[in-house]
Amino acid sequence: MADKTIKNPLRKRILRDIRKEKGKYISIFLFLTFMISIVSGMLVTSLSMMHTYDDGIETYKLEDGHFSTNSEISVADLQKIADQTDSCTAKATIYKQYFYNFDYTFEGNSNYSIRLYENREALNTYSVFEGHAPEKDGELAIDRLFAENNNLKIGDTLTFDGKDLTICGTVAVPDYSCLFEKNSDSMFSATTFTMGFVTADYFKEFSESKLTYSFAYRFSDRSLDDRASYDVSTDLMNTLSEQLAPQGNYLTDFLMRQNNKAITFTREDMDGDTNSTVMMLYIMIALLAFIFALMTFSTIEAEAGAIGTLRASGYTKGEIIRHYMAASTYVFLAAAVIGNIGGYTCFRKFMEDMYYHSYSLPVFKVVWNANAFLLTTVIPIAILLVINYLALRSMLGLSPLNFLRHDLSKRKKKHVTKLPDFKFLTRFRIRTILQNRSNYITMAIGILMANILFIFSASMLPILNDQTDNVLDHLIANYQYTLKAPVELDDSSAEKYCLTALADNDGKEVLVYGIADNSKYLTQVSMPVEKGDIIISKSFMKLNDYKVGDTIKITEKYGDKEYSFRIAGSFNYPAAFSVFMSIDNYNDTFGKDADYFTGYFSDKALDDLDDSFIYSTMGPSDYSKLSDQMNDSMGRMMPLMKYLSLIIFVIVIYLLSKIVLEKNAESISLTKILGYNNREIGKIYIISTAIAVLVSVAISLPLSTVILKTMIVYLFRTFDIWLENVHIGTSIYVQVVIWDIVCYGLLSFLQYKKIQKIPMEEALKNRE
Secondary structure (H helix, E strand, C coil), X not given: CCCCCCCCCCHHHHHHHHHHCHHHHHHHHHHHHHHHHHHHHHHHHHHHHHHHHHHHHHHCCCCCEEEEECCCCCHHHHHHHHCXXXXXXXXXXXXXXXXXXXXXXXXXXXXXEEEEEECCCCCCCCEEEEECCCCCCCEEEEEHHHHHHCCCCCCCEEEECCEEEEEEEEEECHHHCCCCCCCCCCCCCCCCEEEEEECHHHHCCCCHHHEEEEEEEEEXXXXXXHHHHHHHHHHHHHHHHHHHHHHXXXXXXXXXXXXXXXXXXXXXXXXXXXXXXXXXXXXXXXXXXXXXHHHHHHHHHHCHHHHHHHHHCCCCHHHHHHHHHHHHHHHHHHHHHHHHHHHHHHXXXXXXXXXXXXXCCCCCCCCCCHHHHHHHHHHHHHHHHHHHHHXXXXXXCCCHHHHHCCCCCCCCCCCCCCCCCCCXXXXXXXXXXXXXXXXXXXXXXXXXXXXXXXXXXXXXXXXXXHHHHHHHHCCCCCEEEEECCCCCCCCCCCEEEEEEEEECCCCCEEEEEEXXXXXXXXXXXXXXXXXXXXXXXXXXXXXXXXXXXXXXXXXXXXXXXXXXXXXXXXXCCCCCCEEEEEHXXXXXXXXXXXXXXXXXXXXCCCCCCCHHHEEEEECHHHHCHHHHHHHHHHCCHHHHHHHHHHHHHHHHHHHHHHHHHHHCHHHHHHHHHCCCCHHHHHHHHHHHHHHHHHHHHHHHHHHXXXXXXXXXXXXXXXCCCCCCCCCCCHHHHHHHHHHHHHHHHHHHHHHHHHHHHCCHHHHHCCCC
């Protein structure tokens, strides 16, 4: 037994082993450092943002919901009605939050809109980034993200409703952390839509035709969970509807905080980012752990004689395991330290900028979260060390004599696979691939993961653009005007329609249209004659797995009335979840007069329609919000994913091809003794790996397509969008193949250098 009081001489080998295998350890170090940096940066940022968001509910006195009425009602009267809600002891305090909706032109683009409020002091207060809150007439505070996207600065002027307003500050508003103009929108728009704030006195000087009578409420009991808050909000909505009706008033909008995408989308997205990032890290760690196990087996095989000698000299299995784990442990720990430093500095700043470029968030401070360190560092390192330990323990279970004889097989040797009568080099390459199949299978998995990331990063934005084109190609009309009240026009090109918003069983908004008979705009289908029969949009049908002949039930958004309809057909209208019926059936179903209508379809702007009668206008630019915003938000992340995919590809192939060469070092040395030169040996081993890479790439492309299409369809479902066809362009596959070939071409040069360094005497070292 070795004397425990003497310093273990094996320690002297650790640094030598690292220097000897510097290529392997540098690759592992870079892989781990990069992954930990990305994930720790993402987690620290998202957890800090979520902490700030949660604190902001109280700090900025975030609403529990809001509603709008068709006419002006005093807060005192509404408060009396709210106090009659007795489903819970939580008192709902009502606050006045009137706003104007103005369209305006900015730098020649007329598609901008601003929602103008007076300064807030009691509810939904805002965080000031630059400048100050409005203090005098003509001063305007606007959303920080909108200002950033449009290069607006303090002192710049915006003109709307005939008034010039000077920007005095940029702010973040808690009830618009995500800039959804309408809750029914599939995507927010931080480029063409903003909040604005002016002084209370100046607020009164704008045109009342654009005024919305909006109110917000907040419960006194701050201990209510989401479920309880939702129930009380529902009771409040019903009480308001019942009490306002006898007075000739009604709710035009009621939105609980839990359903308000402008509030909840940001928090949910950050939570989703956290989960998906951690999942990606663990998938990569699992791949690296498997590679590590293969590397450990290769190391044990290469040093079997030395291990046998050490065991015979009295070293225990535990001492040898600790020695072989030492180098990898040091590398893991170094990667963890550097990765966390990078994550908490460079990558945290990158992720912070990305979030601030997507969402309107208040000023936040970094929260050092122990959970982030546990998820990004402790657990991954523990996984790698456990895998390494188990692999070593499994291999070192053999006797010292087995190691001295280089007999490391625990199973009886199988018969060698008989190959067809191919040429010698062909048979040699096939035999090399078969003998190293576990390495090549792992390589194929790594290539699949890398190519999935690459194709996703390269195809996501084109798919978004395709979806936008699909929406624009299937519009009912270029312009869709919704009116506050029916107004007759002389323009013969405009066509009347009816519209109301209901909700399905999941609370999703469903637009119900009444279409004129023989419509010149909706020509794809004929409206059913039978009452109760409807045509629905394909996106609505696909997302809910409806079929022709099914009966669907949809309800009032702000009431209890339910309507049943039978599906008579569908057509491609991807802009929204929609139901279509004849205008006569519409008016009969909803109890309207025979000549009732709510708006106009038109292929041109209706200049003779007075703005004071228009509730909203939908034009082509409104339907392209999804593509525009996602391009803007995701544009920064996609290049990072592409670079990450290439790093994974290079490191996986480098490590595994290195294992193959090390495992076959004795055979390579022997072929050199037999007279083969380095170039001829390269044709055997480098081309064998090249064949494995090309086959893996070829297999990965269709597999990546199937996996990605499923992932992307699921991703878009979260935005309530059904993708009829996920098209990945041929050029993207060409890019993947070219990048894979270029990367392997560079790696093959390193493999050739490795072959050159294997000496002839390697074959004689272990000869008995």
